[in-house]
Amino acid sequence: MKVSRRWCPQAAWASAGSISRSGLVHRIFWAVCFALVLGVAGSVQAQRVCRFPDYSAVDVLREESRLNAVAVSPDGQTCVTVGDRGVILRSADRGQTWALVESSTRARLDDVTVVSPDLWVAVGGFDDPVTGISRGVVLRSTDGGRSWARGIDGDLPRLGQVKFDAARRCLVADGRFSFADLTDRFESYDGGRQWQGAAAKAPEVQRALPPAAKAPIVDGPADGVARASVTITGRHGDHGSVEQIAVGDHGRIWRRRVPSTAGETADGTIPDDDATAAGAWQAVRGDARRTAILVVTTDRIQTPWRLIASEVLQSGQRTAVLWWDQDSSGRASNATERTADLDRFHDAVVQMGGVGVDYQPAAQPSDSADDVSHPEWINTWLRRHRPAVLVIDRRMSRSVRQAWLHAAVKAQVQRVVDYQYGTSGDTLMHAGALYPRLGVVAGDLQNDAWMTLGPDAAISAGTSGELNHLALRWLYDARGSVVPGESIASGLPLSSGYRIAAGLPTASRRDVQIAQARIGLTRKVEALLGLSETGDGDGASVPSGRQSMQGTLKQQLDALVSQFDSDDRLAVLWRLYRRATDALERSGPIRPVDPSESQRILLEQIASRFQSQSVGQWAALRSKVLAASQERSMLAATSLPAFLTETSDDRPRHSVEVVRSSPFQTDSVHPSEAQPVDPSIGGIDSPFQVERTRLKGKATLGTLGQFGEAVFPGARAGDVSAPSSKEPGAVDLQWEFHPWRLWLKRPGGCLDTDAHSDTSTESENMDAAIAGAPEPVLGGDSLSPGLQRLAMADRTNGWGELLTRATMVAPVAVTPTRPWLDGRLDDACWREATETRREGVRYRFASDDEFLFVAVVCGEATKIDAGGSAPVQASVSTGSADSAKRRDHDLSQRSHLELRLDVDGDLTTAYQIAMTADRHTFDGVDGMSGWQPTWFYASEADDSGVTFEIAIRRNDLQRDGETTDVWFAQVRWSQPGASHRDRLLPQPTDWVRLRWPVQ
Numbered sequence: 001m002k003v004s005r006r007w008c009p010q011a012a013w014a015s016a017g018s019i020s021r022s023g024l025v026h027r028i029f030w031a032v033c034f035a036l037v038l039g040v041a042g043s044v045q046a047q048r049v050c051r052f053p054d055y056s057a058v059d060v061l062r063e064e065s066r067l068n069a070v071a072v073s074p075d076g077q078t079c080v081t082v083g084d085r086g087v088i089l090r091s092a093d094r095g096q097t098w099a100l101v102e103s104s105t106r107a108r109l110d111d112v113t114v115v116s117p118d119l120w121v122a123v124g125g126f127d128d129p130v131t132g133i134s135r136g137v138v139l140r141s142t143d144g145g146r147s148w149a150r151g152i153d154g155d156l157p158r159l160g161q162v163k164f165d166a167a168r169r170c171l172v173a174d175g176r177f178s179f180a181d182l183t184d185r186f187e188s189y190d191g192g193r194q195w196q197g198a199a200a201k202a203p204e205v206q207r208a209l210p211p212a213a214k215a216p217i218v219d220g221p222a223d224g225v226a227r228a229s230v231t232i233t234g235r236h237g238d239h240g241s242v243e244q245i246a247v248g249d250h251g252r253i254w255r256r257r258v259p260s261t262a263g264e265t266a267d268g269t270i271p272d273d274d275a276t277a278a279g280a281w282q283a284v285r286g287d288a289r290r291t292a293i294l295v296v297t298t299d300r301i302q303t304p305w306r307l308i309a310s311e312v313l314q315s316g317q318r319t320a321v322l323w324w325d326q327d328s329s330g331r332a333s334n335a336t337e338r339t340a341d342l343d344r345f346h347d348a349v350v351q352m353g354g355v356g357v358d359y360q361p362a363a364q365p366s367d368s369a370d371d372v373s374h375p376e377w378i379n380t381w382l383r384r385h386r387p388a389v390l391v392i393d394r395r396m397s398r399s400v401r402q403a404w405l406h407a408a409v410k411a412q413v414q415r416v417v418d419y420q421y422g423t424s425g426d427t428l429m430h431a432g433a434l435y436p437r438l439g440v441v442a443g444d445l446q447n448d449a450w451m452t453l454g455p456d457a458a459i460s461a462g463t464s465g466e467l468n469h470l471a472l473r474w475l476y477d478a479r480g481s482v483v484p485g486e487s488i489a490s491g492l493p494l495s496s497g498y499r500i501a502a503g504l505p506t507a508s509r510r511d512v513q514i515a516q517a518r519i520g521l522t523r524k525v526e527a528l529l530g531l532s533e534t535g536d537g538d539g540a541s542v543p544s545g546r547q548s549m550q551g552t553l554k555q556q557l558d559a560l561v562s563q564f565d566s567d568d569r570l571a572v573l574w575r576l577y578r579r580a581t582d583a584l585e586r587s588g589p590i591r592p593v594d595p596s597e598s599q600r601i602l603l604e605q606i607a608s609r610f611q612s613q614s615v616g617q618w619a620a621l622r623s624k625v626l627a628a629s630q631e632r633s634m635l636a637a638t639s640l641p642a643f644l645t646e647t648s649d650d651r652p653r654h655s656v657e658v659v660r661s662s663p664f665q666t667d668s669v670h671p672s673e674a675q676p677v678d679p680s681i682g683g684i685d686s687p688f689q690v691e692r693t694r695l696k697g698k699a700t701l702g703t704l705g706q707f708g709e710a711v712f713p714g715a716r717a718g719d720v721s722a723p724s725s726k727e728p729g730a731v732d733l734q735w736e737f738h739p740w741r742l743w744l745k746r747p748g749g750c751l752d753t754d755a756h757s758d759t760s761t762e763s764e765n766m767d768a769a770i771a772g773a774p775e776p777v778l779g780g781d782s783l784s785p786g787l788q789r790l791a792m793a794d795r796t797n798g799w800g801e802l803l804t805r806a807t808m809v810a811p812v813a814v815t816p817t818r819p820w821l822d823g824r825l826d827d828a829c830w831r832e833a834t835e836t837r838r839e840g841v842r843y844r845f846a847s848d849d850e851f852l853f854v855a856v857v858c859g860e861a862t863k864i865d866a867g868g869s870a871p872v873q874a875s876v877s878t879g880s881a882d883s884a885k886r887r888d889h890d891l892s893q894r895s896h897l898e899l900r901l902d903v904d905g906d907l908t909t910a911y912q913i914a915m916t917a918d919r920h921t922f923d924g925v926d927g928m929s930g931w932q933p934t935w936f937y938a939s940e941a942d943d944s945g946v947t948f949e950i951a952i953r954r955n956d957l958q959r960d961g962e963t964t965d966v967w968f969a970q971v972r973w974s975q976p977g978a979s980h981r982d983r984l985l986p987q988p989t990d991w992v993r994l995r996w997p998v999q
Contacts, residue, residue, distance in 0.1 A: 048135040048154065050107035050126040052085075053448065055313060055438040056351050060502045062087045063100050064286060066356045067247035069111040069228045071120070073144070076232040080145040081247045082109035082122045084350050089285075090145045094232055095245040095255050098285050103148050107137045108347065110160045115171065120145050121192040123173050125158030127344050130574060131614040131985060132454030133734050134158035134176045134340070140192045151192045155180060155733045158343065172198070177336060180733035182793040184336075215358075216384055217246065221281040224289075225249040225358075225384045231258065246281065249355050250289035250318060254281040288497030291355065292317040292489060294387035296324050296404065298395055300345045301457050304419045304470055305352060305449040306429050306442040307391070307488070312353030314437045315487035316500040317389075320355040321345075322381055324362045324396070337987070340454065348452040352445065362400075374403050382411040388498055389413070389489050394420035394473070405475055414492050416476040425471025426482075432468075432519075439507030439515045443468075447575050455984035518564070522572060525560045528553070529602075530593035531579045553593065554601050561605060569609060577602045584928050600626070614735050618984065621741060621751075622908070628750045630904040630958060631911055635925040637959075638932055739799040740907065740986055742786040748966075750906045798988035810836040810969060810992045812845040815853070819846070821949045823940025825855050836992060843971045845994060852957065854950040856897055858973040888929040889920040893976045896920070897948055903957050905966030907986040911957060914974075915939070917946045933957070967994040 052058045067083035072095075079091040081098075086105040089098045103109070109124035120141040127134050136156030139148045159175035171188040173195070178184065181197025188195045220226030226248035233242055246254045257279040293311055297303045303321065311317045323345060346357040360377055382390075390408045392401060401418065408416050419425075431443035446467070450457055474482050483491025489498075507515075526532045564572055580602060583595035603623045610616030626632055735741065744751040783791065783803065791803040801808045815829035825844075833844035833855070846853040891914050900910040911931065914922040917939045925931045933956035939948045968991040983990070 048126075048128075050086075050105060050135075050137070052106050052351060053440075054505070055309075055440050055445075055507075056353060057313060057504050058085050058106050060504055061085060061353060061500070063502075064251035064289065064500070065350070066249050067227060067251060067253070068109065069122075070230045070245055070247045071112045071114050072230050072232050072245070073114055073117050075117065076243075078117070078144055079230070079232075079245060080112055080114075080120055080122075080141075081228075081253070082112045082124070083247070083251070084108050084356060086124075087251070088122065088139075088145070088148060089251075089253075094243065095253070096284055098253060101145065101148065103139060104150065105137055105139065107135075108350070109137070109139070111162045113162050113164050113171070115164045115191060118142055118144050119191050121151075121162055121164075121171055121188075122148070123159035123162045123175070125156075125175070126347060127158065127340070127452075127454060128614045129451040129570070130455065131618050132340065132344060133614045133738075134343075135734070136175060138173075138192055138195070142191075151188075152194050156186060156195055157184075157734065159186070176340065178734070179739060179790070179799075180737040182789070216248070220246055220248070221254045221283070223283075223386070224252050224254070225291075226252075226254065249291070249320065250286050252286035252289055253284050255284050256281045288495070290318065290495075290497045291320045291385040291387045292494060292498035293319040293389045293391060294322060294381070294385045295319065295391045296322045296381075296393060296396075298324050298326050298393045300341065300348075300453055301450065302393075302395075302421055302467065303345075303349075303449070304391065304429075305348075305446045306431070306433075306470055307419065307472070308349065308354050309352040309438070309442075309445045310429070310435065311487055311489070312500070313504060314435055315489070316504060317487060317489055318355060318498060318500060319353070320385055320387075321349045321357045322385075323357055323359045324393070324400075325360065326362050326396070344452060344454040344457075348449040351452055352449060374400055375407065378403055378407045379411070382407055382413070386411070387413060388492060388494055389415045389417065391417045391419055391472075391488070394418040409476060412478075413476075414478045415474070415482075415489070417488055418473050418475055420471050420473075421467045421469065422471050423469050425473045427472040429470040429472070430468060434512070434515060434519075436512055437504075437506050439511035441515060441519060444571065447571055451571065451574060518568070521560065521563055522575075525557065525572065525576065526579070528556055528560065528593075529576060529580065529598040530595075531576060531583060531598065553597070554604070557601060557605065561609075570606070570613075570615065573602055573606050573609070574615075577606065584926075612732075614732065617732070617735050621744065622984075624751055625744065625906050625908045628904075629906060629909040631902070631909040631925045631931075634911075634956070634959065635928060635931045638930070638956075737786060738985070739787075739790055739988070742784060742790065744906060746784045746787055750904055802988040802991065802993065808988070808992050809995050810834070810843070810845055811995045812847050812852075812997065814997050815846045815848055818848060818851070818951070819853055819855075819949060821936055821938040821951060823938045823947050823949055825857070825947060825949070829853065830855050838992070839972065841971055841973055845969070847954070847996075850954060851951045852901075852954055854899060854948075854952070854971075856899070856948040856950070856971055857945055858897060858948070859945040887932075888922045888924065891916065891920060891922050891974075894920060895976060896922075896974055897946075898970075898972055898974050899950065900970040901952075901957060902968040902970075902991070905968060907968060907988075907991060910968075910970070913950070913952065915948065915950075917941055917948075931956075965996055967996070968992065969994055 062085040065084040065087045067081045067087070067089070069083075070079060070081040072079045076094055077092065079095045081089045082103075086103040086107055086109060088101040088103045088109070090101050091098045103122075105124075107124050107126040109122050111124070112120060112122040114120050118141075122139040122141075123137065125134055125136045134157040136153045136159045138151035138153040138156065138159070140151050141148045155178075157176035157178045159173045161174040163172050164170075165172050169189070171192050173186045173188075175184055175186070178186075178197060183197040185198040186195045187198050215227075217226050217229055220229070226246040228248075229244055229246040231242050231244050242258050244256050244258050246256075248254075295304060295308060300323070308319055308321070312319050323342070342357065342359055349355075349357050358381065360381065362374065362377065390404065390413045392404050394401070396404075405416055429442065431441075431446060433442045434440075435442065435445075472488065479491065485491065523532065561569055561573065577599065580595045580599040584599065600623065603619045603626075607616050607620035607623060610619075743749060746752070787803060791800055793800050798808070811834045813829060813833040815832065817828055819827035819829050829846040830844055833846045835842055835844050840859050842857040842859070844855045846855075894916050896914050896916045898912065898914045900912050902908075902910040909926055911933070912922070912924050912927065913933075913935060915937055921937075922929065923931060923933055923935065934953040935951060935956075937948055937950045939946055941947075970991050
């Protein structure tokens with residue numbers, strides 16, 4: 001028996017169309033011929049299927065899902081509305097009564113339009129788990145909305161809007177950007193069966209994306225949240241009056257009669273100034289349904305996932321989420337990325353059984369401690385949802401929390417609770433808790449949500465140990481006392497409209513037993529890889545999972561993973577991969593298995609087991625990138641042994657002698673002179689050390705040195721022989737044309753040896769297109785046809801700019817004289833260097849034969865004490881009592897400057913150098929602290945910010961024989977608590993390319 005959780009959030013291939021019993025042989029013959037013809041043409045379309053877990057109760061919750069759009073036939077008689085979980089409702093009596101129609105999909109449907117009385121088209125989509133690659137869904141009805149079938153949508157991205165262009169006799173759909181078509185607009189000339197990218201020649205073609213979670217309409221019903229509306233003309237040509245239909249949350253639908261004099265806006269809604277002339281809204285469906293619990297969160301990852309799932313799926317309380325985005329000003333610079341984040345967040349909440357997500361940008365002005373608009377926003381959302389219980393994020397500022405509490409009491413909310421991940425609260429919800437009605441462990445629910453949130457959240461949630469406990473604290477109760485129970489609404493006199501009426505499925509006794517067995521098997525796999533959070537103290541013993549098994553680590557893992565049900569394996573492997581990634585970036589007990597080895601084997605497992613999914617294709621590519629990475633190679637060659645760097649156990653420690661002499665001493669500091677040394681910090685003298693008389697004011701000088709010449713063995717660099725990521729006759733164009741993949745496989749790229757595996761579609765018919773492309777940064781001979789095509793596109797979400805010479809380039813100035821490192825940019829080399837500005841940070845690069853110099857001015861760091869004038873000297877200290885002497889500090893709770901250098905151009909792995917203005921530092925590779933380079937820095941603070949001057953020895957960045965001219969850099973100022981984990985799929989806007997002078 002397979003140990004199963006009964007589901008894993010995957011998208012599986014399914015063939016387009018079906019074959020009936022009659023004429024089976026002939027249908028198979030023509031299907032094969034059709035597939036061969038399409039294969040010759042370049043690709044074969046196949047449909048992706050959106051799957052939900054069994055515990056999500058999609059079939060039960062579909063009929064009361066959020067409705068996102070509504071359309072009406074030309075005669076006004078037939079109405080169709082679509083929404084989450086693939087719900088489609090149809091009315092044949094002008095919206096008075098509605099019936100549920102089978103849609104054959106569980107994906108979210110965002111829009112619907114009518115072409116003729118018989119032909120209707122609905123669009124939507126979903127995102128792949130982990131990678132976040134979007135998939136489009138197109139549904140067609142040829143019988144007036146009575147039945148629906150999928151169009152040929154296998155190559156489309158997620159779609160958000162569809163309209164019929166009567167003048168051109170075609171359907172036009174807007175959605176996510178497609179790298180295969182280089183556009184976010186698509187057209188169909190055959191009623192929605194087949195689609196093609198719209199030519200991106202005119203600016204009006206490339207419009208902004210529609211909002212992800214549709215905002216409530218301006219003039220909606222007073223007792224609910226409406227998302228869309230449509231106007232019906234008078235019956236039988238009677239234009240004396242018209243009617244309006246609105247649809248919204250909980251599957252609710254309203255109607256009202258509107259005088260014909262009321263003006264209509266372009267989207268079918270009634271403006272505020274005409275609302276008084278309209279009749280009152282009357283609910284015709286779901287009248288009593290209300291939001292029982294409103295959760296207000298500031299962070300997608302630290303949303304109370306287990307609470308949402310418990311309240312909806314176990315207690316039956318209707319629950320909605322509001323994303324109170326306090327970081328909206330610095331989030332995504334373009335609407336596309338922000339829209340994608342919101343789409344995935346909404347999907348994850350729906351997966352947990354929730355109503356969905358609303359979005360409120362709530363960034364505070366930089367010149368004001370409190371935003372005066374907060375009370376207005378808070379009252380608006382409470383008025384729209386009218387919840388019985390309010391749950392707010394404890395990480396909000398105290399003033400905002402107080403504003404929510406006061407507004408909730410005034411709005412007659414019956415209970416207010418706040419939450420925070422940790423152990424401080426009135427009630428704790430542990431990740432290891434088993435939900436008996438669902439047959440699922442709370443931690444698995446959280447893991448599923450993180451996977452749905454997409455690439456950045458999937459890996460940023462790696463520090464899952466910090467999120468084991470969810471603490472709830474009661475702030476207000478209208479009854480005066482809290483009645484304990486399974487729900488945070490226990491004891492409240494709630495009407496039936498707050499609860500889900502239909503019966504939710506309950507796990508059987510066998511389901512619970514399977515879930516318990518799965519917990520034990522998961523622990524065995526964790527022990528095998530040395531990733532258990534609990535152990536015998538030093539973690540050095542052989543885990544029990546390996547004592548009773550034979551074979552290599554890979555073979556043992558393969559055998560254990562095979563015991564899980566096939567629908568569970570991706571979730572298990574991804575959770576383990578996050579744990580291994582987290583272990584690489586954190587100090588702790590010496591593990592029986594090197595986390596980098598565990599990471600490598602897990603990537604291989606994901607790549608081999610999920611070849612046809614984007615996560616498997618990503619894992620295969622990631623494995624090759626890590627094996628070819630120059631930064632990881634340098635890390636393996638220069639890392640100190642574990643017994644010298646670990647700080648969490650009680651083993652005997654060995655000191656490391658720091659070289660204190662420098663071959664480049666200045667005249668003011670003689671090598672034989674005894675220099676004053678801070679007893680808490682070791683170090684070396686800087687070849688850029690200035691005269692002592694110049695070290696005045698707030699200048700701080702930091703020096704970090706290479707610790708010896710020994711080379712220690714590192715992680716194995718074996719490559720993964722990734723199987724073909726394509727199923728027979730199917731090409732995933734959204735992955736094949738992803739810019740990261742094309743970049744790695746370009747001529748001269750780190751995976752150039754695999755360039756022959758690219759599909760022929762990449763180079764087909766490109767000659768004419770390349771002729772008109774802008775001149776790329778790297779030169780035409782360094783770009784593949786696919787990248788040349790990308791470089792000439794008007795909008796490519798930053799990739800085109802990164803490939804062209806225009807904006808995303810930072811020149812490196814060659815200097816004959818080295819700068820004085822004093823935190824003042826008054827040296828000749830900085831006057832000659834070109835300044836680059838990105839997100840409040842200004843920086844310049846210069847270089848000589850031995851060092852790379854970086855000057856950074858952080859304008860956002862205006863309230864930081866740069867420390868005293870004593871020179872900073874660094875050394876390695878491994879004893880727990882000597883934490884002040886450590887070279888690598890935890891800077892997560894400090895404001896600091898972070899510099900990342902990608903010297904092999906893979907946009908994946910990078911050197912990381914970070915420092916504060918008060919002499920705390922970190923250097924590593926992708927968060928791993930084993931890299932020990934020689935580098936120096938100085939800082940000086942004033943009213944305009946903090947200025948850093950940095951010098952890094954180039955031999956510590958690239959070894960002989962590993963030189964490359966394609967370097968990328970990332971410079972940013974990080975605030976306390978900010979998370980900057982590596983992205984699974986790189987974002988070009990994060991990087992600038994360093995342009996070295998032509999020799």
